[in-house]
Amino acid sequence: MGGKPAHYLRAGSIWAGAISSLPFSLAAAARAARCAAWAAALLLSVASPAPAQAAPETQFSQEAKAVIERNFAGKNISYLLVDASGAVLAERWPSQHPISPGSLVKPFLAVAYGEQHGNQFPTVRCLGTSTRCWLPAGHGPIDIEKAIAQSCNAYFLALAAGLDRERAALTFARYGLTGPAPDAADESLVGLGSAWKETPMALTKAYLALVKEQQSISQGRIVKGMMASAARGTAREVDSALGESTALAKTGTAVCSHLPQASADGFTVVVYPSAQPRLLLLVRVHGVTGAESAKVAAAMLRSLGVGQQAVQP
Numbered sequence: 001m002g003g004k005p006a007h008y009l010r011a012g013s014i015w016a017g018a019i020s021s022l023p024f025s026l027a028a029a030a031r032a033a034r035c036a037a038w039a040a041a042l043l044l045s046v047a048s049p050a051p052a053q054a055a056p057e058t059q060f061s062q063e064a065k066a067v068i069e070r071n072f073a074g075k076n077i078s079y080l081l082v083d084a085s086g087a088v089l090a091e092r093w094p095s096q097h098p099i100s101p102g103s104l105v106k107p108f109l110a111v112a113y114g115e116q117h118g119n120q121f122p123t124v125r126c127l128g129t130s131t132r133c134w135l136p137a138g139h140g141p142i143d144i145e146k147a148i149a150q151s152c153n154a155y156f157l158a159l160a161a162g163l164d165r166e167r168a169a170l171t172f173a174r175y176g177l178t179g180p181a182p183d184a185a186d187e188s189l190v191g192l193g194s195a196w197k198e199t200p201m202a203l204t205k206a207y208l209a210l211v212k213e214q215q216s217i218s219q220g221r222i223v224k225g226m227m228a229s230a231a232r233g234t235a236r237e238v239d240s241a242l243g244e245s246t247a248l249a250k251t252g253t254a255v256c257s258h259l260p261q262a263s264a265d266g267f268t269v270v271v272y273p274s275a276q277p278r279l280l281l282l283v284r285v286h287g288v289t290g291a292e293s294a295k296v297a298a299a300m301l302r303s304l305g306v307g308q309q310a311v312q313p
């Protein structure tokens with residue numbers, strides 16, 4: 001598939017051409033909603049307590065807000081879309097209070113482990129339920145890339161058991177993360193339960209930093225795992241919507257922490273494009289698994305003209 005047509009993400013005039021590359025109907029819809037977008041942007045700037053950086057009101061940013069608000073309305077979906085510098089392009093997240101993002105913390109546990117073990121990662125045998133994995137039958141022998149792709153709990157519990165917590169806290173802090181309490185259970189380090197909390201913005205910036213370090217040995221393997229996640233792992237809906245090897249992704253399923261209470265919240269981080277990231281989208285979808293939320297994240301990016309060309313009827 002040769003198509004990564006929305007090449008408005010070029011260096012220089014990053015967003016130039018964004019609008020002409022949107023599917024026509026969406027571009028039209030976005031134009032129609034432009035006034036609403038301005039109003040929404042204004043409201044956001046008033047309502048958001050303190051986004052670390054506010055992006056200039058580029059045309060892409062305005063259109064992105066309008067298109068997402070139109071196509072992904074409703075309280076069940078929260079999202080944060082930033083550029084490669086972490087500047088906010090569009091967002092709808094009711095509060096910037098810390099949340100439990102489930103398995104989205106696993107890559108940072110892996111970085112901490114790699115730092116403490118000479119960038120060497122073990123192969124772990126996941127036996128499923130008996131090793132506290134979400135996949136009852138187990139993943140079998142699994143390495144770091146596959147463990148990220150499949151979000152294997154058994155694998156990351158094994159890493160957590162071999163971690164110097166004080167040194168790990170320094171690693172998390174370097175990424176701008178609060179990290180779990182020093183005496184937190186191993187389960188908390190892999191994102192099980194709700195003890196490890198981070199703000200959506202902190203998570204977003206931590207992922208941007210991680211992806212920028214992919215030339216480093218451990219980070220490179222983790223990023224490969226995120227590519228595999230988007231291709232055939234828990235976030236496989238991302239590649240199936242955007243195109244093969246187009247994006248990096250990670251999912252998380254967490255205890256729902258807001259009202260109305262649901263059984264779970266699904267989280268997905270997508271970094272696009274994989275080769276030279278320009279966009280990062282974090283979504284939370286109320287009442288679904290992380291894998292289900294990946295479908296929403298991918299559809300949201302597609303609505304912005306990102307990824308492979310839609311098949312025209």
Ligand SMILES: [Zn+2]
Nearest residue numbers: 126133139152
């Ligand atoms: Zn597993």
